[in-house]
Amino acid sequence: MKRSLVTLLLVAMTTSISAQFLSSKPDNYAVTAENYIDFIPIAPIQIKADVVSATSNNEIKAQSTLQMSMDKQSVLNFIPNESMETTIQRFNADGTVSYLYSGRSVKKGTYRLIVDYNKYIIQSVEGSGNDSCVGYAKIGVGLRIVANVNALKNNIDISSLVALGSAAAKGEVSGSVGYEVVGIESKEITAVIPINSEITSSINQVFLQAIGVVKGKIYDSATRLYPQVIAIKHTGCDLKTITKNLIGQYGASN
Numbered sequence: 307m308k309r310s311l312v313t314l315l316l317v318a319m320t321t322s323i324s325a326q327f328l329s330s331k332p333d334n335y336a337v338t339a340e341n342y343i344d345f346i347p348i349a350p351i352q353i354k355a356d357v358v359s360a361t362s363n364n365e366i367k368a369q370s371t372l373q374m375s376m377d378k379q380s381v382l383n384f385i386p387n388e389s390m391e392t393t394i395q396r397f398n399a400d401g402t403v404s405y406l407y408s409g410r411s412v413k414k415g416t417y418r419l420i421v422d423y424n425k426y427i428i429q430s431v432e433g434s435g436n437d438s439c440v441g442y443a444k445i446g447v448g449l450r451i452v453a454n455v456n457a458l459k460n461n462i463d464i465s466s467l468v469a470l471g472s473a474a475a476k477g478e479v480s481g482s483v484g485y486e487v488v489g490i491e492s493k494e495i496t497a498v499i500p501i502n503s504e505i506t507s508s509i510n511q512v513f514l515q516a517i518g519v520v521k522g523k524i525y526d527s528a529t530r531l532y533p534q535v536i537a538i539k540h541t542g543c544d545l546k547t548i549t550k551n552l553i554g555q556y557g558a559s560n
Contacts, residue, residue: 347420386425392422394419412463426448471510485516
């Protein structure tokens with residue numbers, strides 16, 4: 307419990323610093339991954355190590371996510387938080403990737419808009435020796451929407467699905483949009499989620515409806531949930547070290 311409180315306090319302090327830092331920056335301010343101070347979405351990583359959660363019988367138990375999936379309440383107790391967050395990446399001419407704190411007034415170029423709806427928990431990631439760098443892992447389930455965007459003009463707003471749909475209606479952007487259902491096994495969700503398609507003016511309406519379905523089905527008794535690592539956050543060290551520590555902490559079976 308003490309360790310969880312420390313983790314929450316550190317995350318809260320970082321969020322406050324982030325807000326103060328960004329208040330003086332332009333809308334399209336971009337930084338490298340090493341200097342990005344928010345969570346960075348990653349391809350979902352299966353958790354092989356045991357994690358601790360309260361079961362439906364109010365028993366505190368260390369178990370694998372596969373074992374946990376057999377007890378819906380155990381999973382829900384493990385991932386009490388809920389959020390919908392947007393991450394914007396810019397692909398630069400030199401092959402590097404930058405992260406934007408806002409997608410308003412972006413320049414002509416190639417971008418990726420990632421919208422995550424998640425039920426999740428944040429846990430610390432620690433190493434040892436020369437790799438003893440503290441980071442954070444977001445572990446959970448949800449729906450990830452990924453839009454690959456070509457901004458055809460300067461000063462375009464791609465800050466949200468609403469803005470992206472508006473820009474598409476004006477012919478200011480082109481590209482494709484897809485999705486990932488993360489850690490949720492449900493035939494009903496598979497049936498209603500739209501297939502990958504081009505970016506259109508109706509993108510926001512289509513995916514808001516999909517998010518609504520996912521939110522409801524998470525609590526459905528027939529739905530199986532398998533929490534996975536879905537994003538990471540560093541505290542000043544390089545991402546390679548955080549990723550190495552993450553795999554060491556959650557990738558090995560107990």
